Amino acid sequence: MAQAATNAQAPIEQRAGLGRRVAAALVRRREASILVVLIGLVAYFSIRSEAFFGTDNAQVIAEFSAPIAIIAAGEVMLLICGEIDLSAGMVFAFSTWIFYFANTDWNLPIWLAVIVGLLSGAAVGLVNGLITVLLHVPSFITTLGMAYLLNGLTLNISGAFPVEPPGGHTFFRLFGASPYVTVYWALGVIVVMTVLLTRTRWGLHTVATGGNLLGASESGVNVRSVKVGNFVICSTLAALAGILESVRIDTIQALQGGFPLMFYAVAAAVIGGTSLFGGSGTIIGAALGVLVLAVLNLGFTIQGISAYWFDFILGVAIIVSMALNVSLERIRQSGRLGGTA
């Protein structure tokens, strides 16, 4: 019966104009609109400068994007369940130092050191989550405090001098030092996190928690576990990004990452359609958002435009995309566009 209904509707959709159908698709799939923006930007910069379309640049953009995309994947999960992690950029540095000390001072094998580094990130996420959920401190404040706390801690334990990451040839090759390897890691994270978000109970409960907190808990969803778990996921991904990036650039610094990296990740998530109000968002959208930032960054650099304008454009992009998101949401809910989803 439902089959018949679908068939009956099909011709109507086909009769609708192409423009209207494209508009409907853009409204329905928020990733689509950001993809259009991305293609537009690439086209623009390619026309303006022949240098833009080189393979080197593709690698620069991809490798610039990789750590941001990994962190953004975690931030998307948190934003969807109605929280945020401002300390991710500090975990990025902190956990990398823990990884370093685990190998050099505590003499753990390199792979074990990586796991210890990731666990240190997970531990930070656990603390963030428990403080937020049990003490009812808004995560904005919890993680802001955690960011400064970690930054101070990292500066202290590192002595503020940069070091080279430890590890042998194979480790380096697999963990960041060969071309594109951080990008493969990022793609892996994007795929795994997309599956987690869209194909598992955990993902569904994350959406439910952010979409209707009271309702989800009344339905028996353990909203506290969902939130704490996503804090742990976000911080662990930040730790992973930190270790990968340090190996790639062959330096571990106390001040790597920080607030700028975290805000890039959050900005990418928002540009990619994740709502700061919780309840909706996609990992792929955030990844596309990261690419938009990277293309803007490189395009401006190649054209010799001051880095100051990059921040200016980033600011405009965040505000425009958020405003767009809110109004698209209103259109979607009024059902004026989009037909039967």
Place this chain on the structure above:
Amino acid sequence: MSEPAEVVQIRPDAPDAIRVENVSKSFGVVRALEDVSLHVRPGEVLGLIGDNGAGKSTLVKILTGFHKPDSGSIFVFGDEVQLKSVTHARALGIDTVFQDLALVPGMSVYHNMFLNRELTRGIGPLRFLNNRVMKKRAREYLDDIGVRVPSMGAEVARMSGGQRQAIAIARSTHSDARIILLDEPLAAMGAREGALIIELIEELRRSSDVSMIVIAHNYVHVLEMCDRVNLLRNGRIVLDKRTDETSVDELTEIVAREYRQATTPGP
């Protein structure tokens, strides 16, 4: 898949679906419930009426494990229970359709229908949502009980108030709940939407042996939907009547009398 409605003959000596005995509950100095006793027979629909602040919501929240009573006992199908949480109450077959509906607006109809009872497939920790089967079962079930929604994949945010309420109720009955508590199912709803819900409740009354407690304000609706009606005032049950033995006029009269007594100074 819709489970064929079990045709269960309810024997007169079968235990009550739910039985509340002498339950009291205070919040600080506020006495929300005082020595409340009520019961619902299997398959029966009990209407619970009373002013705002009479204790209806407190009673519902105790029966769902949200609040613990200060004293008194609760029996579910004859067994005494201490309801610890919403999840515990649900495990015992008690489900609630709350006023805020517990639906997630940004999620599809079928994901909402299966929220926290999702069907998965896979091995061990690698379990994935079985969307195809969830969608199919949600559609079949809603067809069965006559609830019409535009599409299983459509977001609940795009549904009308009546459709949302119907989905919320359908979710409860579909979850094998044996006792359903409906907290003002007709609140904030137009006449046509309201009629839809009344029809749904009547359909469930006919085709299943699920017991219901319906909180409502409108006496006409209560008489239409329910087998029996209890009036709650100031934390006490002050009336218990079969709906076919009373009328809107009588209920109004009783409530007015109760109200006069409450406002008359002195004993």
